[in-house]
Every structure is written in structure tokens, then in C-alpha cells.
Amino acid sequence: MPVPDLTARKLVQRPGSRKPALPRRALLAAPLLPLLGGAGPAAGLGALAAGKGVLFGTALTRMELEGSPGLGRIAETDAAVIVPGLELKWSGHRPSPEGFDFGDADFMVRFAGERGKALRGHALVWHEALPPWFASAPQDAAGMRALLERHIRTVAGRYAGRMQSWDVVNEPVEPWYRRADGLRETPFLRALGPGYIDLAFRLAHEADPAARLVLNEYGLEMPTEDNAARRAAVLALLRGMRARGVPVHALGIQAHLSAAARGFDAGLLRGFIREVAALGLEVYVTELDVTDRGLPPEIPARDAAVARCYRTFLEAALAEPALRLVVLWGLSDRYTWMNDSPHARREDGLPVRAHLYDGNFRPKPAWHAVADAFRAAPPR
Numbered sequence: 614m615p616v617p618d619l620t621a622r623k624l625v626q627r628p629g630s631r632k633p634a635l636p637r638r639a640l641l642a643a644p645l646l647p648l649l650g651g652a653g654p655a656a657g658l659g660a661l662a663a664g665k666g667v668l669f670g671t672a673l674t675r676m677e678l679e680g681s682p683g684l685g686r687i688a689e690t691d692a693a694v695i696v697p698g699l700e701l702k703w704s705g706h707r708p709s710p711e712g713f714d715f716g717d718a719d720f721m722v723r724f725a726g727e728r729g730k731a732l733r734g735h736a737l738v739w740h741e742a743l744p745p746w747f748a749s750a751p752q753d754a755a756g757m758r759a760l761l762e763r764h765i766r767t768v769a770g771r772y773a774g775r776m777q778s779w780d781v782v783n784e785p786v787e788p789w790y791r792r793a794d795g796l797r798e799t800p801f802l803r804a805l806g807p808g809y810i811d812l813a814f815r816l817a818h819e820a821d822p823a824a825r826l827v828l829n830e831y832g833l834e835m836p837t838e839d840n841a842a843r844r845a846a847v848l849a850l851l852r853g854m855r856a857r858g859v860p861v862h863a864l865g866i867q868a869h870l871s872a873a874a875r876g877f878d879a880g881l882l883r884g885f886i887r888e889v890a891a892l893g894l895e896v897y898v899t900e901l902d903v904t905d906r907g908l909p910p911e912i913p914a915r916d917a918a919v920a921r922c923y924r925t926f927l928e929a930a931l932a933e934p935a936l937r938l939v940v941l942w943g944l945s946d947r948y949t950w951m952n953d954s955p956h957a958r959r960e961d962g963l964p965v966r967a968h969l970y971d972g973n974f975r976p977k978p979a980w981h982a983v984a985d986a987f988r989a990a991p992p993r
């Protein structure tokens with residue numbers, strides 16, 4: 614089937630235009646759920662989740678899709694929303710201070726569009742995945758403001774009307790810096806103060822008024838002192854943003870989990886989600902995965918523990934009606950960021966089995982655990 618050239622025709626940026634660059638109907642199109650032809654689970658997770666009023670999907674990259682047709686097939690079956698894993702980070706489309714290269718991002722938008730999938734953008738502002746030239750860009754207030762304005766207007770504007778949601782600011786909190794507000798010291802904070810967060814959300818809302826705008830953070834789900842400090846800082850930040858009338862619509866809980874971690878507390882997670890909901894916000898699970906670091910090497914035991922962790926976490930989160938979206942940070946063990954992460958990779962050097970499908974795109978117990986969690990979830 615020929616691939617329609619959306620890049621050249623529909624995605625051309627119109628400076629100053631507030632009109633959506635892609636048809637609005639693409640945003641809400643019902644996910645297509647072709648059967649897997651006996652190779653895997655017949656009813657996709659996206660359909661199960663949709664039955665409960667939850668949007669479900671996965672992060673993926675162009676490189677992964679081009680490397681493995683099998684990945685495209687399972688994504689087509691299970692995901693109702695697609696998140697470009699790298700392509701919408703600054704390093705994914707800002708080759709130079711002047712330039713934008715949307716080739717890879719457009720590929721992902723086209724992949725989702727042709728399959729009737731929704732899309733999430735990740736991420737407009739993040740202290741990581743910045744291109745090398747960023748360090749020598751002007752770091753004073755006026756320079757940084759101009760940089761953010763141009764970036765957000767251009768990127769969010771290009772896909773306006775096409776994104777179900779945007780992670781506007783990713784990982785703004787880090788209690789380690791010991792600031793009273795718990796914010797992370799980033800080049801954006803150093804140049805503009807904490808106001809960079811409000812600014813980014815206002816710019817994103819102007820550029821794409823239809824997108825739900827998300828503050829995305831990690832380390833929020835466990836009953837540890839560290840996570841408690843992060844929860845407090847996030848709540849204070851969101852409360853302030855709401856009081857100032859900043860267009861923020863949801864908190865994204867990344868949820869990079871560990872199957873070996875002890876003492877998950879469902880009541881505490883649910884209480885936190887309720888506190889966020891009380892601010893008038895939705896809650897999204899934006900990057901769910903489960904490392905098996907710290908577990909013995911035997912595969913059946915690892916797979917069972919990982920599956921249990923997915924199920925326990927999702928059952929707790931889905932019990933709260935404010936929880937409206939679940940995105941996995943990877944669907945198959947073939948491609949995972951976790952083997953490269955010093956905190957997530959296994960110490961024995963074995964590849965992690967952190968996702969729902971194995972490296973050959975066969976469903977693991979974790980697939981069934983996630984399906985069970987959606988079946989058990991109350992509708993919203």
C-alpha cells in the first residue's frame with residue numbers, strides 16, 4: 614500500500630496559523646483492532662481499556678518499527694495511542710539552533726494516523742535529550758525565553774489538533790537539590806526561575822488548544838521517603854499552577870517500576886491520585902514498565918513477578934476514576950531502554966524481561982496480567 618505523503622502536504626507548518634495542521638477527526642478516530650491471526654492475543658488491550666474509558670497504548674520509535682515488522686503488528690493490535698519515544702525530544706528534531714527536522718516525527722505521526730491511533734507528544738521541555746548545541750545557546754532569561762517560545766510554537770503548532778496530549782514539562786522535580794519548592798535545577802530554571810513551567814504550558818496551550826497538557830514526573834508511586842518528597846513537590850507545584858490559572862490538565866505518573874521492590878502500598882498510590890484529582894486534574898500513567906533487576910535468573914519466576922507487579926500497580930491505579938490513560942514505555946523485550954540504564958538493567962548482565970511481549974513478540978504472563986487488570990477495572 615503506498616504511504617500517503619502527509620509530510621509534504623498536510624504537515625507543512627503555517628506560521629502564525631492557529632488552525633489544526635491535521636484533521637481533528639484523526640484525534641478521536643476509533644482504534645482499529647485487527648486480529649493477530651492466531652499469533653497472539655485476539656482482543657487487543659486498547660479495546661479492553663477503551664471499554665473502561667481508558668486510553669491505552671505504547672511508546673515506540675521509528676528505528677524499532679523499521680527494524681521489526683512484528684513490533685508494528687503487536688502495536689497495531691494493542692495500542693490505541695502511540696507515543697514517539699525519541700522523535701519529539703529536542704535531540705530528535707533540533708539538529709541546529711535554527712533548524713527543525715521533522716522527518717522521524719512525521720513518520721511516527723503517519724504510522725499512527727494510518728492505523729487510526731491517537732498520539733501523545735513527549736516532551737516539549739526536558740533537561741535530558743538536549744542536542745549538543747544547546748549548551749552554547751544563550752542561557753540568559755531573554756535568550757532562554759526566546760528559545761522556548763520558538764521551540765514550543767513550532768513543534769506543538771505543527772501537530773496542533775493531532776495530539777491527544779503533550780508532556781509539556783518532563784521531570785521538573787528533584788528534591789536532591791534541596792530547594793524549598795523541590796524543583797530540579799535545569800538550564801530552564803536557572804535562566805527563567807520556576808516561572809519557566811507556567812510559561813511552557815501557556816505557550817503549548819496557545820499553539821495547540823485542543824491538546825491535554827501534562828506535567829510528567831517519575832518516582833511518585835512508592836512508599837519511600839524519597840517518593841514522598843517528590844509527591845509533595847508535585848502537589849505543591851500543581852496547586853500553584855491551578856491557582857495561577859495555568860492550562861494544565863493532567864499529571865503524568867511515569868511508573869518505571871521494579872518487580873523486586875518491596876512494600877508497594879495501593880492505598881497510598883490511590884490517595885495520591887485522589888489528591889491530584891481534587892485539584893481538578895486527570896491522572897495518566899505515561900511510561901509504565903517493570904524491571905526484573907534484582908530477581909534470580911530463572912525466566913518463569915521473573916515473568917511471574919513482573920506480571921504480578923503490572924497487575925498490582927494497575928489494579929490500584931485503575932480503581933481511581935481520575936486515571937484516564939495508560940501508556941507502556943515499550944511493548945516487547947526486543948527493544949528496551951532498561952538494558953542501557955544503570956538503575957534498571959540487571960546486574961547479572963541478562964537482558965531484562967520488562968515488557969508484555971518477549972523478544973520474538975510472543976505474549977508473556979505480563980500481557981495477561983494487564984488484560985486482567987483492565988477487565989477488573991471499574992468503568993469511568
Ligand code: XIL
Nearest residue numbers: 698699735783867900942949950953
Ligand atoms: C528513554 C528512551 O526510551 C531511550 O531510548 C533513550 O535512550 C533515553 O530515554 N523517562 C522518560 C523517557 O521520560 O523519555 C525516557 O526514554 C525513559 C525515562
